[in-house]
Amino acid sequence: MMVSLTQMVPACLAIGVAAGVVMHRSDYCLTATFRDVFLFRNWFMIRMLVLLMVASMGLFEVGRRLGWFAFYPFPLLGGGSLSGLVGGTVFGVGMVLAGGCVVGTLYKAGAGSLVSVLAFAGLIAGSAFYAEFHPSWKSFADATSFPKGNVTLPQLFGIDPAVMVAAIAIPSAVLLYRWGRDGKLVRSSQARGYVQPWKAALILALLGFFSCVAVGMPIGITTSYAKISGYVESTFFQDHFDSLAFFKGMPLDLDVPSSGLELHGGPAPVLDSIAAIQFPLVLGIVLGSAFSAISLREWRVHLKIPPVQLAMALAGGILMALGSRMSAGCNVWHLMGGLPIFALQSFMFLAGLIPGTWLGGRLLVKLLK
Amino acid sequence: MNGTGPFDIAELDLRGHVCPSTLLLSLRRINVMKEELRAGTARLEILTDNRDSTGTLSDAAGSMGYGVKVEKEKGHYRVIVGRID
DSSP states (O other), X not given: OOOOHHHHHHHHHHHHHHHHHHHHHHTOOTHHXXXXXXXXXXXXXXXXXXXXXXXXXXXXXXXXXXXOOSSSSOTTOOOEEHHHHHHHHHHHHHHHHHTSOHHHHHHHHHTTOHHHHHHHHHHHHHHHHHHHHHHHHHXXXXXXXXXXXXXXXXXXXXXXXXXXXXXXXXXXXXXXXXXXXTTTTOOOOOOTTOOOHHHHHHHHHHHXXXXXXXXXXXXXXXXXHHHHHHHHHHHHOHXXXXXXXXXGOOOEEEEETTTTEEEEEOSSSSOSHHHHHHHHHHHHHHHHHHHHHHHTTOOOOOOOOOHHHHHHHHHXXXXXXXXXXXXXXXXXXXXXXXXXGTBHHHHHHHHHHHHHHHHHHHHHHHHOO | OBOOSSSEEEEEEOTXXXXXXXXXXXXXXXXXXXXXXXXXXXXXXXXXXXXXXXXXHHHHHHHTTOOEEEEEETTEEEEEEEOOO
C-alpha cells in the first residue's frame, strides 16, 4: 500500500497540516499528559492518551491483518535497552521545561510562540551535541539491550498480536465508555473554534495509521532535526563534521519488494527517504497550526517573556533532542507508534518518561517565579 | 493594582509564556489576592494566548468559589476572576 517516494512528500505534508490544525484547535499537548498529573492532579490528558493508544492499537492491528503495512513491526523500532530508559527520562525533563514536546513545539511555534521557536533551536543544538557522544552511547545501548531479536512483546512471548490487542482494548473500551458516560472525556473551554481533545485523539490515531499505510512507519520527526543540525555543522565546521560517526549512520535501510521501493536514510544532511517523510511533516504541522491561528485571528508574537522562560525553553529543547536521540525516538514516535504495537523499546522510553516528567515539573515550579 | 473602578483591578499579562505558566502563575496570584477577591474589593484580569487556559484556569478558579468570565480580545483572551458584574 506504500506510496512512491515522490508521493510521500505531499502525503506527509497533508498529514502534517491536518495534525497541525487539530492540535492547535484542541491544544492537544502530549507533554500535559503526565505533567498535569504531577503538577495539578489532573488526569484528563491521561484519559486522552488511553483513547489515542487504544484507537491506534485497533487501527494498527486492522492494518496488519489486512496486509496494508509494508513492514511490521515498523522500521526503526528496536528491542528494549537501558538507553531508552535514560533517554526517556532526559526527554521528560526537557519537554516540561520547553512547555511542549517535539510536535507541541512545532504547533505552538506555528501559532507564533517565541518560546517554542527557541525550543526548536534547542532541538537542533541538542541534536548536534548528541553527535559528539553517539559512538559511546551506541555501545551502551547495545550492551544493555534485551532480548536479542525481539522488537515487540507478542514476538517475545510468541503470541498473535491480536490476542494482546484484545486483552487491552476490550477492558479499555469499557473504561472509556464509563468515562464518556460520566463526562470525563470532555473539558470546558471558551477558546474560539475549540476541538474537544477526544476528537483530536481519534484524528491523531487515524493520521498515525495513514502514515503507516502511506510511508510504512508511524509519525516521527526528530531525525529531521538531526539532519538540520548536520546541515548547520557541515556548513560552518566541515572538518569536525567529517569526524562525526553519527551523521554517517543509515538506520533506515530497507527494500520494499511489493512496490520496488528502496527506503534509505539517516541523520546525514542529504535528501533521502527520511527527508522526504519528515521534512514535509514538520512543515505541515507548522503551516497547519499557523493557518488555524490566523483563521481564528489568534496569530501573534509576544516578546515580553521573562528571560528565565526563554532559557528554560532553549534548555528544554536541547534535552528533548538528547533524549530522543538516546532512546531512538521521541514521545510521539514511542507513544503513538511503538506502544500501540507493544514495542519493547517504547515501554522502556515510557518507563523513563514518567519520572523525567515528574522531575521536570519540580524544576518548572522552582524556576517559574 | 489600579483604582480605576468601583474596586481595584489587577492585570496579569501572561501572553507568550511557556505552558503551563499561565495556570501556575495565575493560581499563585489568586492566592495572594484571595482576601480582596473574596471580599469583592478587587478582581484579577489575566491576559493569555494559551487556549487551554480558558478552560483550565476557569475551572480552577471556579472550583475555588470565584466568579470567572472569559472575554476574547484581539489575538488573546482575558480571563476575569473575582466579582463579575
